[in-house]
Amino acid sequence: MKLRFAPSPTGSLHVGNARLAVANYLFTRKHKGTFLLRMDDTDTQRGKKEYEEAIRRDLKWLGLDWDEEEWQSKRLERYGEQIEKLKASGRLYPCFESELELKIKREQRLRAGKPPIYDRAMLKMTQEQRERAEANGKVPYWRFRLSDQTRHWHDLVMGDMSVKLTAISDPVLIRADGSILYTLASVIDDLDMGVTHIMRGEDHITNTGVQLDIAEALGAGPKHFTFAHLPLLVGGGGEKLSKRLGGLALSTLRHDGIEPQAIVAYLARLGTSDDPEVMPMNELIAHYDISHVSKSAARFDMTQLLALNRRTLHHLSFEEVKNRLPEGADEGFWLAIRGNIDLMSEVPHWWDVFYGSIVPVPQPEERGFLTRARDLLPPEPWDETFWKNWIDALKAETGRKGKALFMPLRLALTGEEAGPELAHVMQVMGREKVVQRFDETLNN
Numbered sequence: 001m002k003l004r005f006a007p008s009p010t011g012s013l014h015v016g017n018a019r020l021a022v023a024n025y026l027f028t029r030k031h032k033g034t035f036l037l038r039m040d041d042t043d044t045q046r047g048k049k050e051y052e053e054a055i056r057r058d059l060k061w062l063g064l065d066w067d068e069e070e071w072q073s074k075r076l077e078r079y080g081e082q083i084e085k086l087k088a089s090g091r092l093y094p095c096f097e098s099e100l101e102l103k104i105k106r107e108q109r110l111r112a113g114k115p116p117i118y119d120r121a122m123l124k125m126t127q128e129q130r131e132r133a134e135a136n137g138k139v140p141y142w143r144f145r146l147s148d149q150t151r152h153w154h155d156l157v158m159g160d161m162s163v164k165l166t167a168i169s170d171p172v173l174i175r176a177d178g179s180i181l182y183t184l185a186s187v188i189d190d191l192d193m194g195v196t197h198i199m200r201g202e203d204h205i206t207n208t209g210v211q212l213d214i215a216e217a218l219g220a221g222p223k224h225f226t227f228a229h230l231p232l233l234v235g236g237g238g239e240k241l242s243k244r245l246g247g248l249a250l251s252t253l254r255h256d257g258i259e260p261q262a263i264v265a266y267l268a269r270l271g272t273s274d275d276p277e278v279m280p281m282n283e284l285i286a287h288y289d290i291s292h293v294s295k296s297a298a299r300f301d302m303t304q305l306l307a308l309n310r311r312t313l314h315h316l317s318f319e320e321v322k323n324r325l326p327e328g329a330d331e332g333f334w335l336a337i338r339g340n341i342d343l344m345s346e347v348p349h350w351w352d353v354f355y356g357s358i359v360p361v362p363q364p365e366e367r368g369f370l371t372r373a374r375d376l377l378p379p380e381p382w383d384e385t386f387w388k389n390w391i392d393a394l395k396a397e398t399g400r401k402g403k404a405l406f407m408p409l410r411l412a413l414t415g416e417e418a419g420p421e422l423a424h425v426m427q428v429m430g431r432e433k434v435v436q437r438f439d440e441t442l443n444n
Helices: 015-030 049-062 076-088 099-111 127-135 182-192 202-217 242-248 250-256 260-269 281-287 302-314 318-324 331-340 344-355 364-375 386-398 402-414 422-429 431-442
Strands: 002-005 034-039 068-071 092-095 141-144 150-155 159-164 172-174 197-201 226-230
Touching: 002 015, 002 197, 015 034, 015 049, 015 197, 015 226, 015 250, 015 260, 015 281, 034 049, 049 250, 049 260, 076 092, 076 141, 076 182, 092 172, 141 202, 150 202, 150 226, 159 202, 172 182, 182 202, 197 202, 202 226, 250 260, 260 281, 260 302, 302 331, 318 331, 318 344, 331 344, 331 422, 344 422, 364 386, 364 402, 364 431, 386 402, 386 422, 402 422, 402 431, 422 431
Parallel strands: 002 034, 034 068, 197 226
Antiparallel strands: 092 141, 141 172, 150 159
């Protein structure tokens, strides 16, 4: 078994790409197959090396490794050989119509009540007519003559599928400048590289019918490939995500503090009835089941991802995050805050709360209470008993309890109405900082 993830280095990976990468990776690893990363980099105008490097970086960040790597740009000679083979067999034929001429033809067919597919007029062109066109400066582009079959396959997600080729225009596979289009290059690559399973988005379903026809023209059997087409992503309200994917680039999510474990866990079960659960990669692999993926559109819910990210952070050890914490942060600081953050990007704020400066919240009505709280602070060292002894003393002297007891203390020490347990906050801050915070509030 061999699968491939084949991005075009024309932009950053977003959650849609990442979902396909995760699905291909987990499926391959579960079945002990080979995972190929192929850069479909024949688009020389939009493709950039920095995008290619970013794709590798994003995949490694997610924890997805690969066994082989290929580049389409290194295979142009091979494409040329296969193109000549298709030309010789009559399956690739030259066309000279302009975009305007094709538009007029489509409109004429629509007015006549016919489907707007290509009429294959160029198949009737004689050699003399072709030579005359080329003598007049016209350069042909090349279409693939589809068979009149209906292509069938059993899809691992969609079930039994079929594409009627007579309802599709013969696709352009070679541009006038001689460059090859994805539809052909991908088939040649998949055949040459021994790919057995092709897992991609449902927007490729029609393309699959075409590519099966091309594969057979190149000598492959009708059941050479196994396909799985995953439904596309929609937003939380059911809207298409395509126009919003820029904000869901992996680089953006990483910058915002989303953990890779949370993203992989979420995408692995997105579109299934299984609840997303953060677990080690080997467990995700063992539990992955492509048959659980629904045929319906998958709903990407950022709220759900954030909740999963929060659970991820709550279980990360200090060793796992220490290189991402502010300089000087120790285990006590991390254990105090990890249960109160949704994103790693919130850590600098809590660092300021613990060790920097805050804007004191005016509490003139609590002056007497806060003064007494400060004066009752026990000397250090503060072990696990200091909090209970201090709070019990405060309760006894003031008669306060509940919110009336704790809220003035929290506001004075952190400037926040919610956050980590005050006992942990105070232990991490230390007595000197705690006294300073009380004094700042009392003097405000």
